[in-house]
Amino acid sequence: MKTFRDMPIRRKLMLSILSTSVVVMLLMLGTFFTYEFFALRLGTVRQLSTLGEITADNATAALAFQNQQDADEILHGLKAQRYLVAAAIYDQSGQLFSRYPKTLKTKDLPSAPGDPGYRYGESHLAGFQPMMQKDRRLGTLYLEMDGGAALRDRLLGLFKIALPVMALILLVAYLLAHALEKQISRPILALAETAKDITERQDFSARAEKHGRDEIGQLTDGLNEMLAGIQQRESALDGANDALRVENAERKRGEQALQIAMDDLERKVTERTAELRSAKEQAESSDRLKSEFLANMSHELRTPMNAIIGFTGTLMMKLPGPLTQAQEKQLSTVQSSARHLLSLINDLLDVAKIESGKVELKFEPVSCTSIIEEMAAVLRPLAEKKGLEFQIQLPTEDIVILTDRRALNQIIINLANNAIKFTEVGRIIIAAARRQKSGDTVTELSFSDTGCGIQPEDQNRLFQAFSQLDSSSTRRYEGTGLGLHLSQKLAELLGARITFHSEFGKGSTFTLTIREA
Amino acid sequence: MALLAAHSPGWCWWRLAVLVLLALLGTEVSAQAKVQANVQDYQVEAVYLFNFTQFVEWPSAAFADEQKPIVIGVLGDDPFGAYLDETVRGEIVGNRPLIVRRYRRIEDVEVCQVLFISRSEVEHLEAILGRLKDRSILTVSDADGFTQRGGIVRFVTQNDHVKLRINVEAAKAAGLTISSKLLRVADTVSAEMD
Numbered sequence: 001m002k003t004f005r006d007m008p009i010r011r012k013l014m015l016s017i018l019s020t021s022v023v024v025m026l027l028m029l030g031t032f033f034t035y036e037f038f039a040l041r042l043g044t045v046r047q048l049s050t051l052g053e054i055t056a057d058n059a060t061a062a063l064a065f066q067n068q069q070d071a072d073e074i075l076h077g078l079k080a081q082r083y084l085v086a087a088a089i090y091d092q093s094g095q096l097f098s099r100y101p102k103t104l105k106t107k108d109l110p111s112a113p114g115d116p117g118y119r120y121g122e123s124h125l126a127g128f129q130p131m132m133q134k135d136r137r138l139g140t141l142y143l144e145m146d147g148g149a150a151l152r153d154r155l156l157g158l159f160k161i162a163l164p165v166m167a168l169i170l171l172v173a174y175l176l177a178h179a180l181e182k183q184i185s186r187p188i189l190a191l192a193e194t195a196k197d198i199t200e201r202q203d204f205s206a207r208a209e210k211h212g213r214d215e216i217g218q219l220t221d222g223l224n225e226m227l228a229g230i231q232q233r234e235s236a237l238d239g240a241n242d243a244l245r246v247e248n249a250e251r252k253r254g255e256q257a258l259q260i261a262m263d264d265l266e267r268k269v270t271e272r273t274a275e276l277r278s279a280k281e282q283a284e285s286s287d288r289l290k291s292e293f294l295a296n297m298s299h300e301l302r303t304p305m306n307a308i309i310g311f312t313g314t315l316m317m318k319l320p321g322p323l324t325q326a327q328e329k330q331l332s333t334v335q336s337s338a339r340h341l342l343s344l345i346n347d348l349l350d351v352a353k354i355e356s357g358k359v360e361l362k363f364e365p366v367s368c369t370s371i372i373e374e375m376a377a378v379l380r381p382l383a384e385k386k387g388l389e390f391q392i393q394l395p396t397e398d399i400v401i402l403t404d405r406r407a408l409n410q411i412i413i414n415l416a417n418n419a420i421k422f423t424e425v426g427r428i429i430i431a432a433a434r435r436q437k438s439g440d441t442v443t444e445l446s447f448s449d450t451g452c453g454i455q456p457e458d459q460n461r462l463f464q465a466f467s468q469l470d471s472s473s474t475r476r477y478e479g480t481g482l483g484l485h486l487s488q489k490l491a492e493l494l495g496a497r498i499t500f501h502s503e504f505g506k507g508s509t510f511t512l513t514i515r516e517a
Numbered sequence: 518m519a520l521l522a523a524h525s526p527g528w529c530w531w532r533l534a535v536l537v538l539l540a541l542l543g544t545e546v547s548a549q550a551k552v553q554a555n556v557q558d559y560q561v562e563a564v565y566l567f568n569f570t571q572f573v574e575w576p577s578a579a580f581a582d583e584q585k586p587i588v589i590g591v592l593g594d595d596p597f598g599a600y601l602d603e604t605v606r607g608e609i610v611g612n613r614p615l616i617v618r619r620y621r622r623i624e625d626v627e628v629c630q631v632l633f634i635s636r637s638e639v640e641h642l643e644a645i646l647g648r649l650k651d652r653s654i655l656t657v658s659d660a661d662g663f664t665q666r667g668g669i670v671r672f673v674t675q676n677d678h679v680k681l682r683i684n685v686e687a688a689k690a691a692g693l694t695i696s697s698k699l700l701r702v703a704d705t706v707s708a709e710m711d
Contacts, residue, residue, distance in 0.1 A: 057698075058698060058701075060571075060572075060698060061572055061696065061698035061699045061701060061702045062698075062701070062702050064565075064568040064571065064572070064702075065565060065568060065681055065699070065702045065703070066561065066678065066679070067680075067701075067702035070701055070702045133571040133572065134570075134571040134610050134611050135609075135610075135611075136571060136608070136610065
C-alpha cells in the first residue's frame with residue numbers, strides 16, 4: 001500500500017479531513033454514549049423511583065383495607081413497564097402481601113423489606129419504596145427492574161439513530177471535504193502542472209495562475225519571479241548567442257574572402273608557374289637548338305681544321321721543299337692557331353654534346369691510381385718544362401670506383417692542366433684519398449697549386465662557359481675558357497662534384513668528390 | 518391470612534393449638550370458632566376505623582381548630598374493647614392526635630369525625646342518621662342495609678374477609694372527601710341499591 005507521504009495531495013487532504021471528522025465524530029459519539037450511559041442509569045433509577053412512588057401511593061388503600069385483589073391489580077398494572085421483572089408489596093409487619101408477576105416464587109423475592117432506595121445489583125436495579133399515607137408508613141413496595149436490558153435497548157436504539165446520522169455526517173463531511181479540498185488542492189495541482197509544463201517545454205515565458213493570497217499564492221509568486229529571472233537570463237543568453245552567431249557569420253565571411261583570395265593567389269601562382277614553365281621550356285628548347293647547332297657546326301668546322309693542320313705539318317716537315325726562316329715562323333703561327341682553334345672546336349663540341357644530352361657514358365670499374373699515373377706521365381714533362389715541382393700522393397691501397405673512364409680522365413687532365421697552366425713558380429700536388437663524408441664513402445681527388453689564385457669576386461662565375469679570369473690573362477694563358485665549365489658538366493654526369501678553395505695570390509685547390517655508387 | 522401471619526409466633530402457636538382443640542370438640546367447637554372469628558373481624562374493623570382517618574378529608578369546619586384531635590366515636594355497645602384504643606394510641610394523622618370516645622346515645626355525640634354505630638343501635642338508625650345529617654361525620658357500621666339507609670361506610674364480612682361498602686352520595690352530602698384509593702378498594706353504592 002502506498003504510504004501517506006506518497007499519496008496525491010488531494011487524497012491526503014481528503015483523508016485528513018475525513019479521518020479528522022471520523023475521529024471527532026467517534027469522540028463525540030463516545031462522549032455522548034458515556035454521558036447517555038450514566039444519564040440513563042440515573043434516569044432509570046429516577047424512573048423506577050417515580051414508578052415506585054406512584055404505585056406505592058396507589059396501593060396504600062389496598063394495603064390498609066386488606067384488599068389483596070386490588071393490590072394484585074395495581075401491581076399487574078405494572079406490566080406496561082417493559083423492564084420490570086418483579087414487584088411486591090409488604091405490609092406493615094414485613095409480610096409479603098402481594099407480588100407481581102403471579103408466577104414469581106416467594107423465594108425469588110426478598111424475604112423482608114430492606115432500606116428504602118434503589119440500587120444496582122449485577123444488572124438489575126432493585127429497591128424498596130415505603131408506602132406512605134398521610135405520613136404513616138403502611139407497608140413497603142419492592143420493585144426490580146432489568147436495568148441492563150433497559151440500558152442496552154436504549155443505547156442500541158440510540159445507536160440505530162446515531163448510525164444513519166453518522167453516515168449522513170460522513171457523507172456531508174465527504175462532500176464538504178471534496179469541495180474544500182479543491183480549494184486547496186486545485187491551486188497546488190495547477191502550480192505543479194505549470195511547473196511540469198514549463199520543465200517539459202522549457203517555456204519560461206509561461207506563468208502560474210494565482211488563486212489566492214495564501215501560502216500557495218506566495219509560492220506561485222515565488223515561482224513566477226523565478227521564471228521571470230530565468231526568462232531574463234535566457235533572453236540575455238539568447239542575445240549573447242545572437243552576437244556570437246553574428247560574429248561567427250562575420251568570421252565565416254572573412255574566411256570565405258580569404259579563401260577566395262587564396263584561390264586567386266593559387267590560380268595566379270599556377271598561371272605564373274605555367275608561364276614560367278613555358279618560358280623555361282622555350283628557353284630549354286632554344287638552348288637545345290643552340291647546342292645542336294653547335295654540335296653540327298663543330299663537326300663541320302673540324303674537317304677543314306684537320307686539313308689545315310695536316311698540310312701545315314707537311315709544310316713544316318719541309319717535305320715539299322726548303323723553307324725560309326720567315327716562312328717557317330709564319331707556318332708555326334698557322335699551326336699553333338689552327339691547333340688552338342681545333343681545341344676550341346673540340347671543347348665547344350663537348351659542351352654542346354653534354355648540353356644537348358648526347359654524351360654516352362659507359363660505367364666500369366676504374367683504378368684511380370692508374371688513371372692518375374697515366375695523366376702524370378703525360379703532364380709531368382709539361383710542368384717540369386715550366387720548372388714546377390710535380391707531386392703525386394696516392395694511398396697504398398688502390399681505389400677502384402665505378403665510373404666512365406674517358407670522362408674521368410678528361411676531368412683529371414683538365415684540372416691538372418689548369419693547375420700547371422696558372423702556376424708560374426712552386427709546385428703542383430695531385431692527391432687521391434677515400435674518406436667518410438656524412439655517412440657515405442667518397443673518393444676525393446685534389447689538385448693543389450701555388451699559382452695566382454682566384455679573386456673572391458671572380459669565384460662565382462668560375463664554372464661558367466667562356467669565363468677566364470680577366471681579359472688580360474686571356475692573352476697570357478692559353479685556353480678556351482670552357483675547361484672548368486666542361487669539367488663541372490662532366491662531373492655532374494658522373495654523379496660527382498668539383499669544389500674549390502682559393503686564396504688570391506697564394507694558390508688554389510680544386511677537389512673532385514666522387515660518391516661511390 | 519396474611520394479616521394473621523403478621524402476629525407474633527407465640528400467638529400463632531397458641532391459635533393453632535386452639536384450632537386443633539376445636540376440631541376435636543366437634544360442633545361445640547364450631548360455635549366457639551364463630552365467636553373467635555367475630556372477635557378477629559372486630560379487631561380488623563378497629564384498624565379500618567383508624568385507617569379511614571388517613572383516606573378521608575374532613576372540611577376544616579369539622580374541627581374547632583388546627584390542634585384538635587381526630588375523634589373516633591363508638592355509639593352503643595363497644596365490640597372493639599381495648600383493641601381500638603390500642604390501635605390509635607400514639608398515632609398522629611395530619612398533625613392531629615387520635616382519641617376514642619364512646620357514646621351511649623346519639624345526643625351524647627359532640628365533636629366527632631368517625632362514628633361507629635354498633636348493632637345495638639340498629640332500631641334507632643333512622644333517628645341517629647337523621648340527627649347526623651348535616652354534620653361532617655363519617656358514619657360506619659356493620660349493620661345490614663346501613664348504606665341504603667343513609668350511612669356512609671358499611672363493613673361487610675365475606676369469606677372471612679371484612680369488605681367495605683361506601684355510599685358516596687352520603688359522604689358527599691356530609692361534606693367528606695373520600696380518597697379515590699379508598700373507593701377503589703371498596704364497593705360503592707347509591708341509596709337505591711343494596
